[in-house]
Amino acid sequence: MAVVVETKQLLETVAASLVAGVGMTFVFSIAIWGMARFAELSRNDRPLAAGASVTVAVLALLGTLAGVAFGIVVMTNK
């Protein structure tokens, strides 16, 4: 099998797919969680906690955008 298919490439693809796919969706879901918490805490008049939540959301969103930018770089450099 190693002759026909590059085992190393296959394993690297599997590992990177799992890490990137699960990682990116996790980071984006943190952003959604942050926004949802921000909305709820703002309604409950808790500005400090709301501020912390929106900070988490923005950081997670920036992480997601960085991941997308990395994906585009991967495409352009192949």
Added chain:
Amino acid sequence: MSSDVIMVIVVATALAFDFTNGFHDTANVVATSISTGAARPGVAIGIASMLNFLGAFISISVAATVANDVVNSEVITPTVVFAGLIGAISWNLITWSFGLPSSSSHALIGGVVGSAVAAAGFNAVLADGLVGKVLIPAVVAPILAFLTAGLAIGLIYRVVGRQRPGTVTRGFRYGQIISGGLLALAHGTNDAQKTMGIITLALVANGSLAANADPPVWVIASAATAIALGTYSGGWRIIRTTGTRIIKMDAAQGFSAQGAGAAVILASTHFGFPLSTTHVINGGVMGSGAAKRLSAVRWGVAGSIAMAWLLTLPAAAAIGAAAYGLTAIFGSGALGPVLVTLMGLSLIVAVFSRRLQRGSPVPAS
């Protein structure tokens, strides 16, 4: 003169394949966005069309490797390429008419393999290339996307499960626009290059281009335009299958399927392990459904799709071989390709006029 006529026919057929590739594979990119209401059908298809066009210009590094890895390049002639394209287009139209998302790349490879075998026997096939570059990736792609999307949606539900559904749904709908855009760009980068590669292969075989030459600008521009126009025309029947018939998905599932699909395609691109976008996104859709509840996946529909995947290579190869045989009856001149093209066009008009009347857009949920 005769070889010039054949070349014109080959280029036109290749662009026709590219068009079918666009509307056939549109579903991979937009189906989940449309079915979860992340984007209106027209908007989703318009964006996918533009990004497919842009994607075609991003890189040309794999353009010349389409058939070289699976067929002995010495047997490739413009007529072999033509017959292979007829096999690929025919299979794309057959699977489209049944609303089944099958791989256009596999149809192209199958068609070329079939016509090459008809032209020069089984020695024309590079078995190692066929197994390593086509068959093993065909098994790996849907399983990998299934697992990635399944793990991703499990994690998403844990993180946002207790939050207000309205905010969560809106957030993932926005996310789908990004993940869908990334998928469309990746699709344009991968699939438009296959048409560029096949036209370049025919130009080299005809002596119109030096071996190992990059695709000319007119080839890149015409392939980009054909796939973008095909995408814009929208393959509604397959969009309906991928978007609503496999699972009834929510926005988070749509995002995880697209996100997992984009991650798997980009990882395979980065490490040089070729995977089909069709297999990846449909595996992702099934994974995001099965992780929520196994019975959420309509396994009968999934089975039909898997059957179409299994049949793609042999069926496209059989049609490609038949097209080559039919062409060869009329000698090595242009008459064979001209007659086969006319017959093909007649069949396409007949099938389209019947099927288009039955197809209708998928409403956003």
